[in-house]
Amino acid sequence: MESLCHKVLLSIDIWPGNMDLLEKMILKQLKSMLFVDGKPLSQSFAINRYLARKYGLAGKDDFEAAQIDAIADFHKDVYAELAVYLYAKLGYREGDPATLRQAFLESADKLFPTYVKLLKESGSGFFAKSGVSWADFLIANYLLSIRINEPEALKKYPELEQYVDRIHALPQIKDYVDKRPHIIF
Structure with missing residues (x-):
């Protein structure tokens, strides 16, 4: 590719x-x-979906594509809920990180089990039963930023830690991540 x-x-x-x-x-x-x-x-999701269809990362059929889209849309909700603390911690927005951290961890504990459940239900090690999809790249990259910026949030979820490692071990992803500049978010 x-x-x-x-x-x-x-x-x-x-x-x-x-x-x-x-x-x-x-x-x-x-x-x-x-x-x-x-x-x-x-718009990032329109771009993601366009590229996913073009490169075979949108699911094996229309229904699986819709399931992948639903998972990606769930991820948007996760991102929105957790971003308040992360943006404050990284200095992108106002807010007291010390005050926001507890709510962040509670939200992560409420939301991350859904990721774990979806991964288990697929049986493939990815979010889609047929294998890796664009949602995997989106979510694994976000969870990597959580691991970098707030590692405690993932420690209770070894399945998610392994998932991030699995996605980032894919040869083309590993090659890209090894060569790109370091990012914090």
Whole structure:
């Protein structure tokens, strides 16, 4: 499989002379973006789903694809609930990390068992019965950031620790992670 993407970080100081790029975007946002045949596609989940269909990571049939989408949408809820503490801890948002930490750990204990249950139900070691999917990359990467920034949250869930290791041991993922710059989130 060829390289799927190149990460480009844009500095805020480029905007004054390049507002036309933003105007070309259908949603008038430049968060996550992919160009396909010169046409822009934005929104990370739309990009994820597009690439998953293109590269066989969307499930073996339409129903499994819908199940994978449901798991990814559940993950959005997990992310939203846990982000308050992580953003405060990393200095991205206001808030007292010491105060928010307990709520974060309680939320993790409420939410992480669902990941464990879904992994067990699939029987494949991944979230889809047919094998690795785009949701696995999304969730494993997020759980890795939890492991880096708040390791205690995963210690009660060895299945999730093993899952993160399993995804990151996939040859192409391992190669990419070994070469990319270190990230904290």
